Amino acid sequence: MPENSVKRYLTYNIIKLKSFLLSKDVLSFLVFLFLSATFWFLNALNEERELTLSLPVQYKGIPPDIQFRDRLPDEVNIKLKDQGVNLWSYVLNRPRKVELFIDHTFKEQGIVSITSAQLQSAVGQLLLPTTLIQVVSPGNTAANYYRLHAKKVPVRLQASITPADQFMLNNNIRIVPDSVVVYGSYSLVDNIKNVVTANLLINNLKDTLISEVQLMPDDSLRYSVKTVKVISSAEMFTEKSINLPVQIINQPEQLSVRSFPAEVRVVFNIALSQFRNFSPGDIQILIDFNEIKLKSGNKHRLKVISYQPYISNVRIKPEEVEFLLEEK
Numbered sequence: 001m002p003e004n005s006v007k008r009y010l011t012y013n014i015i016k017l018k019s020f021l022l023s024k025d026v027l028s029f030l031v032f033l034f035l036s037a038t039f040w041f042l043n044a045l046n047e048e049r050e051l052t053l054s055l056p057v058q059y060k061g062i063p064p065d066i067q068f069r070d071r072l073p074d075e076v077n078i079k080l081k082d083q084g085v086n087l088w089s090y091v092l093n094r095p096r097k098v099e100l101f102i103d104h105t106f107k108e109q110g111i112v113s114i115t116s117a118q119l120q121s122a123v124g125q126l127l128l129p130t131t132l133i134q135v136v137s138p139g140n141t142a143a144n145y146y147r148l149h150a151k152k153v154p155v156r157l158q159a160s161i162t163p164a165d166q167f168m169l170n171n172n173i174r175i176v177p178d179s180v181v182v183y184g185s186y187s188l189v190d191n192i193k194n195v196v197t198a199n200l201l202i203n204n205l206k207d208t209l210i211s212e213v214q215l216m217p218d219d220s221l222r223y224s225v226k227t228v229k230v231i232s233s234a235e236m237f238t239e240k241s242i243n244l245p246v247q248i249i250n251q252p253e254q255l256s257v258r259s260f261p262a263e264v265r266v267v268f269n270i271a272l273s274q275f276r277n278f279s280p281g282d283i284q285i286l287i288d289f290n291e292i293k294l295k296s297g298n299k300h301r302l303k304v305i306s307y308q309p310y311i312s313n314v315r316i317k318p319e320e321v322e323f324l325l326e327e328k
Contacts (some may be wrong), residue, residue, distance in 0.1 A: 050134070051080045051087040055123070056097040064224055065150050065183045066106050070143040076119050079135035086128050095126040109146040116140055148183040148222065153192055155180060155215070155228055159200035163234040167206055170271040170310045174231040180215070181224035188220055195223065200230060208233040237312070241267045244280055246302065246321060250289045257289060260322045264302065267317075271310035282308045285316060287323060298322050 054077050076098055080087060100122045104112050116139045123133060155175050163169055175197075182189055197213045209232045215223055244266050246259040264285055270278060286303040301320045 049084045049087050053078050058097045058099050059102055060099055061102040063106055065148045066145050067148050068143050068145045072143050073138050077137040078123055080131050081134050082131040098122050112143050114141045149186040149189045150181050150183050151189045152179055152181050154194045156194040156196050158197050161202045161232055164204040164206045166236055167234045168237040168312050170233055170235045172309045176229040183222040205234040235271050237269045237271050240270050244285050246285050248287050256326045258324045265317045268314040269312045274310045
């Protein structure tokens with residue numbers, strides 16, 4: 001059949017169907033059908049009906065070091081009876097999960113029993129007072145449990161936190177909590193030294209950072225928390241320079257070590273908020289006698305130590321000094 005003929009045929013039938021649907025007889029029939037359905041629905045809502053629902057179960061009161069050998073029911077099936085309008089509200093807004101508190105004194109191992117009466121009581125807290133619970137499934141349940149081995153270990157952060165240009169991290173990165181309790185079999189838990197976080201990547205930090213980071217999951221272990229908070233902050237820095245003395249450490253009582261020069265020029269970056277609070281003790285320029293006694297010659301490279309997080313990029317001039325050993 002030619003394409004134009006097909007188009008004309010379809011157009012003709014569409015116009016014919018439209019005329020039929022818009023005719024007075026058909027419109028009247030549809031209106032009456034809609035009204036009848038509405039009246040039937042309203043009447044059904046006023047009559048008593050039955051409804052079956054499946055709801056997830058969340059257990060409360062179980063210590064984190066308790067492991068069940070038998071699987072506890074993860075959902076409950078309930079058959080309800082009430083007026084249709086009340087049951088319809090459960091269909092539109094399904095009740096949230098059933099919270100069941102396990103009132104049990106846990107030992108090293110034992111059995112926990114869950115009765116249908118406990119389930120029915122927990123379900124009833126989610127329902128209207130007029131709703132009758134006819135059936136609760138499963139019924140009485142018993143599950144064997146045993147206690148896991150526990151060990152407290154530090155959290156190790158996997159992170160790359162980079163401040164923006166002209167900014168610096170002005171304190172040590174904090175992890176809250178900095179340690180967690182790990183639960184599992186003795187053979188696994190005994191060998192664990194730390195728990196690692198997921199990788200945290202932050203670029204161009206200019207302010208305070210508070211980020212929640214997940215612990216790397218392990219199906220064979222359980223943690224006291226699933227996430228930790230990582231706290232750090234950055235602020236603008238400026239450059240500061242100062243002359244500092246060369247200090248001698250591990251010097252024996254019978255010998256005296258003198259350096260030439262006795263002072264070096266130190267240039268470093270410091271957070272703006274700490275510029276006026278700088279103390280000469282914040283940076284140490286050191287010669288370790290234990291190192292120079294093992295080498296020949298009279299020149300030694302200086303060691304720079306600073307434990308302050310608001311100080312960075314320390315440079316000294318000269319980096320190497322001459323030294324002289326003298327008997328006291």
